[in-house]
Each structure stands twice: as structure tokens, then as C-alpha cells.
Amino acid sequence: MSRLWNFSAGPAALPLPVLERAQRELLDWNGSGASVMEQSHRGKRFIAMAQQVEADLRELMGIPSHYAVLFEQGGATQHFAQIPMNLAREGDSADYIVTGHWSEKAANEAAPYVRVHVAATSKADGYLHMAPRDTWQLDPAASYAHIATNETIHGVQFQHVPDVGSVPLVADMSSDILSGPVDVSRFGLIYAGAQKNIGPSGLVLMIIRRDLLERPTRPMAKIFRYAEHAANDSMLNTPNTWGWYLAGLTFQWLKENGGLAVMGERNRQKAELLYGTIDGSGGYYRNPIDPAVRSRMNIPFTLHDSALDAAFLQESEAAGLLALKGHKALGGMRASLYNAVPLEAVQALVDFMRDFARRHG
Incomplete structure (x- = not known):
């Protein structure tokens, strides 16, 4: 067998050393006599691994202590709806900067839970450029402003973090997270599906400023509330243990490189x-x-x-x-x-x- 060059948009290529290590550890992880997928997520071995994974990510991205790191499920698409559920009360508005397919979908999925205001869009020309920052019609009373930092379909990417004033900046970084340095402090919330630069599909990484977890929201089940997940170290329910483990191997690979x-x-x-x-x-x-x-x-x-x-x-x-x-x-x-x-x-x-x-x- 020989591996080929993989240019898939996602699920995407994983680092070969990560795959090789996962292969070596598949049947006997960390001397436990069983796969990481067969371990209790509440066992000492897995909890220690989870803590190290978060520590490595914080080091890589320079994540300040007043941000929580969550390892969620559902794919980024689920969080298109879940984010307004957590950050906006009924009747609140949110600004969306639409630069391609995914930011447009995020705005559409948010609409049942927040009054979506498209503050800027380049849809009319097929998303071949971005609307200049000085044309954005931002609302200073918005509950948040949302961007997709990179559009996988249209091939458009923010080259700098935009200034959106005092409202929290929410960013879907699914396809460019970990691809270079980023100032986390410029954002209120960063979220990313894992299947581009982190690991296998089925895991969502979320970095959220802790004060946003305290916002009053509408009634909802605990499973949808980010504050509950933060309070339970992302183990409110059984997490994607395999995805979490592979994300950790990827973070180690990034540090080593x-x-x-x-x-x-x-x-x-x-x-x-x-x-x-x-x-x-x-x-x-x-x-x-x-x-x-x-x-x-x-x-x-x-x-x-x-x-x-x-x-x-x-x-x-x-x-x-x-x-x-x-x-x-x-x-x-x-x-x-x-x-x-x-x-x-x-x-x-x-x-x-x-x-x-x-x-x-």
C-alpha cells in the first residue's frame, strides 16, 4: 500500500505521523490493554489525556485563561443554530458578514433563534471579493457579529481580524484554524469542525470567552447550553473520545514541527x-x-x-x-x-x- 497526495476539502488529510501513532496505539493505548475508544471518558487515563490536549492547544494558540475550551459534537453546522441559542435572548439581533456559502448558511440557520442582520455581503458578484470594511453596516447593539474566516467552497479568506467594535466577534474557523498564528483575544467565540486541520469528523472545537457563558438565554435543554458543557469539562455526555485523542496527537505534531x-x-x-x-x-x-x-x-x-x-x-x-x-x-x-x-x-x-x-x- 502507498499513500497518495490528498487534496480533499474535508474530511481531509491527517499528518502521517499522527496516523502512524494512532495505528500503533489502536489495540493498546497508554499501556491500558485496550483502545482509547474502549476507555471510560471518566477514567483517570482519559481525563489526564483530555487535560493535556487542552494544555497543548492553549500553548499553541496562546489562549488566555479567561477563555473556556470545549470539545463539542454535532459539526459546525449544528452550532450555526446553537450559537444564537446561547448568545442571544429572544428578540435580540446579530450581525452576519456573508462572504460565501458557509457564512450564508450560518445566517440562515441562525434565523429561527435571532434576528439576523446581514451587515455585509458579496453574494451579488458570486463571492469573488469581500465587501470593504468601511461599507459594513454593523449594529452596536447586536448580541454578536459573525464571520467565517475562510470559505472552503469559494476560496475567500479574511487576511486580518476585522474590527467589529464592542460586540463579541464570533468566528467559524473550521477550515483555517491552526493554519497560522491568531490573536484569540480579538474574538468572543471561535468554533471549528475538526475535519480540516484538527482531526477526524465528529468533533467541534470551541474557544469561548467565559463572560459569554453567563449571558441569560432562552429556556433550553442542558445539552444545548455551552455553560453546562464548560462546567462539566466537555463531558456532560459521552464525548467523541476517538476524535479528542486524535486532536491531541495533531496538537503534539504541530508543537513538534x-x-x-x-x-x-x-x-x-x-x-x-x-x-x-x-x-x-x-x-x-x-x-x-x-x-x-x-x-x-x-x-x-x-x-x-x-x-x-x-x-x-x-x-x-x-x-x-x-x-x-x-x-x-x-x-x-x-x-x-x-x-x-x-x-x-x-x-x-x-x-x-x-x-x-x-x-x-
């Missing part, structure tokens, strides 16, 4: 290599996104002739390059360059792209 500053530089190099190949192809390959907001994680592109798409996908997979088919909403191609995708993989991709263009004219 220099942390988020090093990872950010690697991701910059990978993205520049691929964008340079697209832009330098004389129009054979195209990416229409405003260069000022191009994503370093997800790079959609098209061929000059869509009739070549099928051949490109068939030949690229035969060359060991997986999951390059674009999202059905846009078509074309998409290469996702998450942390676990090395520079060698991107080099292999651009070599193939240049060869394909030579052979197919």
Missing part, C-alpha cells in the same frame, strides 16, 4: 506556489478571486476549456493526486492545502498541471 508561526509560513509557501502556477499559465488555468482575499487553504480553479475537466480529474488521480474535483456549486477544480498537505504534494500538483497543459494544448 515548530508551532503555528512555522505552519503559517509553510502554508503561505504552498499557496503562493499554486497561485503562481495558475496565474502564470497564460489563462490555461484561472482563479477569479480578488488576490487580496484569496484563501491559503482552499484554492478553486478552472481550466480554460471545461471539456477537459474529466480528463484532468482522471489523469490527476492516476498520477496520485486525490480529491481535486471542485464543489458542485462551482464546478472546476479545488485543491485544499491544509496543514497535513506538505509542500511536496503541491509541487507534485503543479508539475502535473504544467504537464497536462503541455499535452492537451
